[in-house]
Amino acid sequence: MRSLYTIGGPLRWELRTQPSKVFKRYKFHGQPSHILSSKSTLLPSKPARTRFAPSPTGYLHLGSLRTALYNYLLAKATGGQFLVRIEDTDQTRIVSDAESKLYEDLKWAGLDWDEGPSIGGDFGPYKQSQRLPTYNQHASQLLDSGRAYRCFCSPAELDAIKAQNIKEGTSIGYNKTCSHIPEDVSTRRAAAGEPHCVRLRCEHEKPAPPFHDMVYGRYKTPFVPEDFILIKRDGYPTYHFANVIDDHLMQITHVIRGAEWLVSTPRHVMLYDAFGWEPPEFAHVGLLVDSNRQKLSKRLHDIGISSYREKGYLPVALLNYVALLGWSPLRTGQKKITETMDLETIISKFHLRFTRGDIRINDKLAFIQNYYLKRILAQPEYPETIQQVSNVILPNLEKAIGEVEKGRSDNPLLGPIIVPARPAEEDSNLVGKDYLRKMFEVDMKSFVDAESHVWRNANLIWEIPEESYVQALDIEMEQNTVDNFWVKHPDAAAPEGGNRPISALQDPDIWDMFDSLGRKPSKVVDLFHATVQEITDEAWTKESLEKKMKPLIMSIYSDREEHGKDRERGRRQVWGWHALRWIMVAGNVGPALIPSMELLGKAETMRRMSVAKRAALRWEQDEMKKFKDNSS
Numbered sequence: 001m002r003s004l005y006t007i008g009g010p011l012r013w014e015l016r017t018q019p020s021k022v023f024k025r026y027k028f029h030g031q032p033s034h035i036l037s038s039k040s041t042l043l044p045s046k047p048a049r050t051r052f053a054p055s056p057t058g059y060l061h062l063g064s065l066r067t068a069l070y071n072y073l074l075a076k077a078t079g080g081q082f083l084v085r086i087e088d089t090d091q092t093r094i095v096s097d098a099e100s101k102l103y104e105d106l107k108w109a110g111l112d113w114d115e116g117p118s119i120g121g122d123f124g125p126y127k128q129s130q131r132l133p134t135y136n137q138h139a140s141q142l143l144d145s146g147r148a149y150r151c152f153c154s155p156a157e158l159d160a161i162k163a164q165n166i167k168e169g170t171s172i173g174y175n176k177t178c179s180h181i182p183e184d185v186s187t188r189r190a191a192a193g194e195p196h197c198v199r200l201r202c203e204h205e206k207p208a209p210p211f212h213d214m215v216y217g218r219y220k221t222p223f224v225p226e227d228f229i230l231i232k233r234d235g236y237p238t239y240h241f242a243n244v245i246d247d248h249l250m251q252i253t254h255v256i257r258g259a260e261w262l263v264s265t266p267r268h269v270m271l272y273d274a275f276g277w278e279p280p281e282f283a284h285v286g287l288l289v290d291s292n293r294q295k296l297s298k299r300l301h302d303i304g305i306s307s308y309r310e311k312g313y314l315p316v317a318l319l320n321y322v323a324l325l326g327w328s329p330l331r332t333g334q335k336k337i338t339e340t341m342d343l344e345t346i347i348s349k350f351h352l353r354f355t356r357g358d359i360r361i362n363d364k365l366a367f368i369q370n371y372y373l374k375r376i377l378a379q380p381e382y383p384e385t386i387q388q389v390s391n392v393i394l395p396n397l398e399k400a401i402g403e404v405e406k407g408r409s410d411n412p413l414l415g416p417i418i419v420p421a422r423p424a425e426e427d428s429n430l431v432g433k434d435y436l437r438k439m440f441e442v443d444m445k446s447f448v449d450a451e452s453h454v455w456r457n458a459n460l461i462w463e464i465p466e467e468s469y470v471q472a473l474d475i476e477m478e479q480n481t482v483d484n485f486w487v488k489h490p491d492a493a494a495p496e497g498g499n500r501p502i503s504a505l506q507d508p509d510i511w512d513m514f515d516s517l518g519r520k521p522s523k524v525v526d527l528f529h530a531t532v533q534e535i536t537d538e539a540w541t542k543e544s545l546e547k548k549m550k551p552l553i554m555s556i557y558s559d560r561e562e563h564g565k566d567r568e569r570g571r572r573q574v575w576g577w578h579a580l581r582w583i584m585v586a587g588n589v590g591p592a593l594i595p596s597m598e599l600l601g602k603a604e605t606m607r608r609m610s611v612a613k614r615a616a617l618r619w620e621q622d623e624m625k626k627f628k629d630n631s632s
């Protein structure tokens, strides 16, 4: 707790210049950026060389994408270079396709690197397993200077030392047995092929030197470091050794990485010291945690970047979202911070003030995704951009449809795929490409992810069983207590209040404007049927559908009994939209109706009208039966 109040590191100066009211805990622990004044102090003045150094032991996930992004941003914001380096020194944990997937995911996200595997660069190779001679040469350098020594202890001996430490409750780690072996003996034993590792010689009882971290300020470990391993018995370097040598040789100026590496950094600083090198600047960004403050894990959370890809998230949205997990643009003046930013904008606003402490992931992604879709729709170059977006999303929609289709026979709410959605014969897709594209465009504004989009638009893909119509009608009539339907005379002036509810009780004269359809939804269907029937296939466009149908929609009323103390009973209100939603999609929630009708086409619309009519008649018969049963 105390540490939350500690003012240290980069925030110190700026905080002191602020009025006292800013000295609140959240100002230190939360987002420090808005209390900082000028951007010039927040970026290095020289071009930064940064790197993303993944180990191919797993796939890119939210946390590692964020690390890559911050490094990328710093390089781009300062006119520097962003490198990718593969840290594959732990050969036992390599996942075979991890490396290729990492490249694929980074490219998808648009984080192109200036140097790295496959493209090369002046400081290659960029894969650690191809740099073993470099590490050995540097290990020899430390052996020669006496800063390192060979350790011939076997794994069994090391286990025994560990057990002894545990027994004695000490944490000194390796007991330095081999540090006393004379150099010539050590060289001879190594030359004779005796297995060994190389360890750094650390000074007894002296903790590692402190260093400055851009997020955490001055960091000093209380632990006395053990003589840690530089080159393992298998000849591969440890992560620490290779990482430091490469960062130095590749002239990395800034290392931005997850806070889990903070505890390793003292060892790195010791290595820089042993070589007499200047360490880079470090920034350890907070760990991503869920709402229960649990560290995000592959096992518990669906955080793989490919799964975001498959859900249909746009790279621009995902990057924007990830950027905000521990960073935000500076506030200028009193203006509210705009959080929706494309990559270019983030680069232009980038600075090195990160949030300290764990970062809880939030649910802004859906909002951000939706923002970009809407923005794309509003662009003048609309058709091409839409095309680009749908190219990203359509394959994911297809996949999601496939998933629903697999379990469809067990789902009483879905019939077979409707005729207009079916693909041409030679096409192996479930839904025609052209149809899918148009469907996406109808409701693109509400797209968040492929799966939920398919469910939202299920009515445009699958038939709706008659049973669903009956049930929906039942709910409408019973739960919403619809009493009677009315159709307003076509020549009658709009009742006062236009299409707002009017009270039939208040002004009985108004009744003259309406003809009663009774409690008979089938009659409402007939009216729609007659109107729609007149529209020819050629005139089947959104515009003419709207023109023809609007007057009818606005003339269908229902009396409904409203519950609640303050409501009048017997209010009459426009029911036309309800009616049409019930006729077209059994009352289900989904995209706008008229564009949906345009997409479905006349034949499918008329087919739905017949299903609705049958369902209405069934419902009316049931009503009649109930009435008779009650009165006998």
Ligand code: GLU
Pocket (backbone or CB within 6 Å): 053, 054, 055, 087, 243, 256, 257, 261
């Ligand atoms: N190879 C480490 C990892 O997998 C890199 C840590 C660092 O950036 O130094 O995350």
